[in-house]
Amino acid sequence: MKNNLDFSISRENLFIPGLGNFYEKFAMPTGWLLLRLMLGSWMLIEGWPKLMSPMSQVGFVEMIGFHPGWLFSPLLAVMQVVGGISLILGLYTRPFALASTVMLLVTVYYHLQFPYDAAPLLTQAGIDALKANPEMTTPSGAKRLADGGLFFVDLLQHKAIQLSSLWAAGNLFFAAFGGGVFSLDRKLRKTF
Numbered sequence: 001m002k003n004n005l006d007f008s009i010s011r012e013n014l015f016i017p018g019l020g021n022f023y024e025k026f027a028m029p030t031g032w033l034l035l036r037l038m039l040g041s042w043m044l045i046e047g048w049p050k051l052m053s054p055m056s057q058v059g060f061v062e063m064i065g066f067h068p069g070w071l072f073s074p075l076l077a078v079m080q081v082v083g084g085i086s087l088i089l090g091l092y093t094r095p096f097a098l099a100s101t102v103m104l105l106v107t108v109y110y111h112l113q114f115p116y117d118a119a120p121l122l123t124q125a126g127i128d129a130l131k132a133n134p135e136m137t138t139p140s141g142a143k144r145l146a147d148g149g150l151f152f153v154d155l156l157q158h159k160a161i162q163l164s165s166l167w168a169a170g171n172l173f174f175a176a177f178g179g180g181v182f183s184l185d186r187k188l189r190k191t192f
Helices: 019-053 058-061 069-090 093-113 124-132 139-144 149-179
Strands: none
Touching: 019 069, 019 149, 058 069, 058 124, 093 124, 093 149
């Protein structure tokens, strides 16, 4: 597959013109590959437990409007695992990356619309009990639970939105530009 996009580097625009060949032949293709491998691996790691328990997401998918849950829960698991493997291999990268982008944008929407419970993990009585009995937790745990865990829950919420957004953007990149030089898509006569 010939790439119609021109990613060549104008040597005249570089402070060190001799680096142009390094960027074109090594840095850009390797960066493309590493991003694809990391993104695919993360998706595979996140999807594997769902695939091992395909009905575990029934309540979740129905809560966000995808019915019947018995169908969409396994599809979510398969999409994450097969999409992750597709990215790792760089095989049929564009369609799987596009499907993954849609899935991840739904995840971002979910985290924005249904934030983690804003209530602390501990009641005031629980906080008081930890203060009165410091041996019940580690110093690190006591620090995290000083406000009942509210800061920790808020941190989880922001991380969920950030990671889902980052994964969606990464998948959109591969949906738009394909798997890159080091991909199995390059070996196919036709691709998406």
